[in-house]
Amino acid sequence: MDINVVNALTYEDFVQLFGNVVERCPLISAAIWSHRPFKDLEDLEVHITEFIHSLPDSGKEGILRCHPDMAGRDLQSGTLTRESQAEQSQAGMTTLDSAEVLQMYRLNSEYKERFGFPFVICARLNNKADIVRQLSERLKNDRAAERERAIEEVKKSVASGYTILSYLTFKPNCNKLTLQKCLLHLST
Amino acid sequence: MDINVVNALTYEDFVQLFGNVVERCPLISAAIWSHRPFKDLEDLEVHITEFIHSLPDSGKEGILRCHPDMAGRDLQSGTLTRESQAEQSQAGMTTLDSAEVLQMYRLNSEYKERFGFPFVICARLNNKADIVRQLSERLKNDRAAERERAIEEVKKSVASGYTILSYLTFKPNCNKLTLQKCLLHLST
Numbered sequence: 290m291d292i293n294v295v296n297a298l299t300y301e302d303f304v305q306l307f308g309n310v311v312e313r314c315p316l317i318s319a320a321i322w323s324h325r326p327f328k329d330l331e332d333l334e335v336h337i338t339e340f341i342h343s344l345p346d347s348g349k350e351g352i353l354r355c356h357p358d359m360a361g362r363d364l365q366s367g368t369l370t371r372e373s374q375a376e377q378s379q380a381g382m383t384t385l386d387s388a389e390v391l392q393m394y395r396l397n398s399e400y401k402e403r404f405g406f407p408f409v410i411c412a413r414l415n416n417k418a419d420i421v422r423q424l425s426e427r428l429k430n431d432r433a434a435e436r437e438r439a440i441e442e443v444k445k446s447v448a449s450g451y452t453i454l455s456y457l458t459f460k461p462n463c464n465k466l467t468l469q470k471c472l473l474h475l476s477t
Numbered sequence: 478m479d480i481n482v483v484n485a486l487t488y489e490d491f492v493q494l495f496g497n498v499v500e501r502c503p504l505i506s507a508a509i510w511s512h513r514p515f516k517d518l519e520d521l522e523v524h525i526t527e528f529i530h531s532l533p534d535s536g537k538e539g540i541l542r543c544h545p546d547m548a549g550r551d552l553q554s555g556t557l558t559r560e561s562q563a564e565q566s567q568a569g570m571t572t573l574d575s576a577e578v579l580q581m582y583r584l585n586s587e588y589k590e591r592f593g594f595p596f597v598i599c600a601r602l603n604n605k606a607d608i609v610r611q612l613s614e615r616l617k618n619d620r621a622a623e624r625e626r627a628i629e630e631v632k633k634s635v636a637s638g639y640t641i642l643s644y645l646t647f648k649p650n651c652n653k654l655t656l657q658k659c660l661l662h663l664s665t
Binding site: 319406 | 504
């Protein structure tokens with residue numbers, strides 16, 4: 290992937306392509322565009338991380354509140370973003386039986402009641418059993434510790450390449466024309 | 478409007494209702510929910526303003542980049558958010574003749590080329606002639622001054638009541654049930 294191709298995008302194309310790198314927060318991609326030109330994809334990720342850390346605690350909680358519940362209403366009703374759908378499918382959240390769906394519902398509700406934001410985990414790096422176990426364990430944290438823990442998971446989602454890299458590395462010879470086709474695909 | 482009704486909303490309902498108070502930045506509404514309970518609507522607006530000011534310059538530019546062009550592609554193709562559609566209609570942007578559309582296109586392009594973000598103005602407080610005049614004048618600013626100028630317009634859009642108050646004050650006896658109906662309406 291030639292970073293010059295990314296650096297040549299208009300901010301509109303950039304936000305369209307990377308706008309959901311952090312779930313439902315196009316503001317973050319739109320903000321880091323100010324730091325062009327990027328040296329490489331890692332540099333782009335560093336700017337995302339730095340922006341997240343520049344936010345007050347309320348902003349970090351805001352990022353978390355823009356995430357859907359794991360195996361929650363949006364998954365059941367098919368209203369997840371394409372990025373969340375891919376993540377939750379990969380973690381086996383689309384093949385839960387009814388008892389497991391109910392268990393997730395109860396744990397998510399307890400978590401949201403306790404912290405005021407949803408349980409966020411980088412689903413791509415965890416299977417179903419890990420997710421239930423970590424959800425139960427993290428319920429024991431205090432709010433400040435859990436906010437930081439959850440933000441680490443958001444960063445893992447970015448850095449694991451689920452978002453940025455999945456758009457790009459499946460096209461090893463990605464060039465401007467390929468990106469344009471990718472944008473067309475995304476907008477349809 | 479009883480602020481207690483707003484304070485009683487879940488964060489999911491709150492973000493659904495106020496998520497576009499700042500265009501395409503649900504993160505901002507999701508963040509200020511951390512400051513509940515709100516004293517009144519003014520207090521809610523103050524938290525929005527304080528959050529915007531807490532952002533680094535890149536974040537302020539990011540907010541601007543989430544806005545559509547005035548009388549631009551999204552208006553022509555019908556893909557504006559309902560909030561922007563209402564604002565742009567009110568300012569007469571939906572009844573431009575072809576020469577005026579072309580003029581706006583050229584001025585918007587020049588502005589974006591110069592600043593790296595779109596021209597943002599509280600359309601509700603301006604008519605067509607004001608908008609063209611201010612777009613031409615603000616093109617002469619330097620980037621830092623213009624970023625601050627444009628952010629003032631974002632705050633006017635929030636404070637003018639276009640966003641927060643338009644959801645609420647048209648329902649003088651607004652209660653929890655009314656808000657629930659409003660949410661249902663928004664989600665369909």
